[in-house]
Amino acid sequence: MAISLKTDGRSRYLLYRNDDVRLMAFASQEAKQMAIDAGKRYTAAAYPEVWAKDADLVSRVRQFLGDNFPWHDRLTKNGAGLNVVRTLMDMVRGGSVVVIVEDVPALTGLGSPPPAAASFWGVENYDPPRYASVRERYEAQIAELEASATPWAVIESMNDAINAKFMHAAVLVDPVGMLPIFARAGWVSKYGLPDLSNWGEVDEAEGGDGNFAEDVLFDDASDNRTQVSLSDADPFEYVAGAASADVEELAASTGNPEYAAKMLGYDRTTFGNMIHVMKPENGLGPADNVIWHDNGDVYFNGKLIDNMHNY
Template identity: 40%
Template sequence: MGGTELKTDSFQRWVMYRKDAYGSGRIFLSTEQKEAVEEGKKFSQRAYADVWAKDAALVRRVRAFLATNFYWHERLAKNGADVEVVETLQSMIRGESVVLIAEQSRTGGAVGNPVPKPERVPSFRSSLMNDCGMSYDAATAYIDRYNDIVDRANAVADRYANAESSSLADAVSDLTETATPLGDAQPFDYAPDPVSGDIAELAASTNNPRYAAKMLGYDYKTFGTMLHKFKDANRLGPADNSIFHDNGNVEFNGKIFEDSIHDYAP
């Protein structure tokens, strides 16, 4: 996905990207990309929202960018006040769900060579959709299934981390019994709700949004909208995985947020 120009001055052209689009679907950015993201955050922080809001063309570009990339901001993009639209963008840049990148570098007060654009490597989900013919939901379910196997493997490894070496055979046996090989996956027979009710009832916390939605009593689309709003409000990026508890609390890096995910229910 290409970027959208925010503004161009005599030194640089500033371009807006969704974080996942700029990172080509990768969780971790290169050192150069991280530095570019930080430069964009500093540039946005130095700007006055009311000044940017007076630039009608800039505001139109921001509205179009938000409406295209963040469907839950559609109402704001269409009907929000100009300054509110700009302030929302600046908040999203601070939280890194949007990154602002200088496409041209500043060298001795003159425009230098353009910074090379990050290589557009297809995400794993895109590869499943394009190469295997899966739908978006089927590819998502496949990824969730893979992540679930990884989570179970990690749980088994943690359980036996301090055990004697003879216990490793038991760990392998446990993992074999609980994990379904990916080779047995049936992507073309995908069912919309692959999580059993028993698993959801037993779970007290999870970092899987699809499981969390079921655990907390929401359909996945509604929960997705709630989660996006929660992350924007708490300055979390799309790749910042949180832990969801069955009482609605949300945890990230050992911190429990003051607001509950239920606070963002429609």
């Protein structure tokens, strides 16, 4: 059953299933396709947020989807108006729903009222925008995202500040255990060392005697704690070199394309072009955030979807 979607001025827009027998009334297949394409352009140019504010329109769309597509029963009964409108637009774009434009008969009598302002746009004498292809809209979204993106230099500076603060705090807690780890990672040479001149001193207010040499560490690996006097510990000296074979590196991952490009060995321009191919290939939009791993795997919402080295 066809349902009126909107009436703007002298035109009425009707909703049909794509297999509705009444669509056979067109003079030719070409005329039918032209009408279908016109409905697609009309729907694609609309703003779902505007349509969702029209309670009567949303109610008609709910009725149409509920009558013709039983699997949308939950959406039509409990879904938000914006979700209902977006579902309709997706179905029109996919072809399962058809929007047909019909002329509204002119009123007869002493005079006809002036054409009403189109509620679709909210203004009179509007010029409908040119239909934008999916590619054009995607590229426009990319340009907008890149224009508002935080510069990599700023991100790198923020990361360095966080890393330095974390390393210094960890070293102050346990310099014996932490210094070799951070030195091996190159953080000591990059971020420097915190002030260790007072390390080991215990605040007398906390009951300590200030003699760190007599303090002990405990091994909590078992219930029987073993006291190890730090005054008897062997001195250590850091030796530059690669990690031993028994050190297992943790896999790195990031959601930042700038860092991912460096991590995977690509320049930013090449990596950006790879992203523009990878996302549409996996049904994603430019604003959909993914996570890259250092082996090239790409995850979206926790699921592996692709590998960047494929592009």
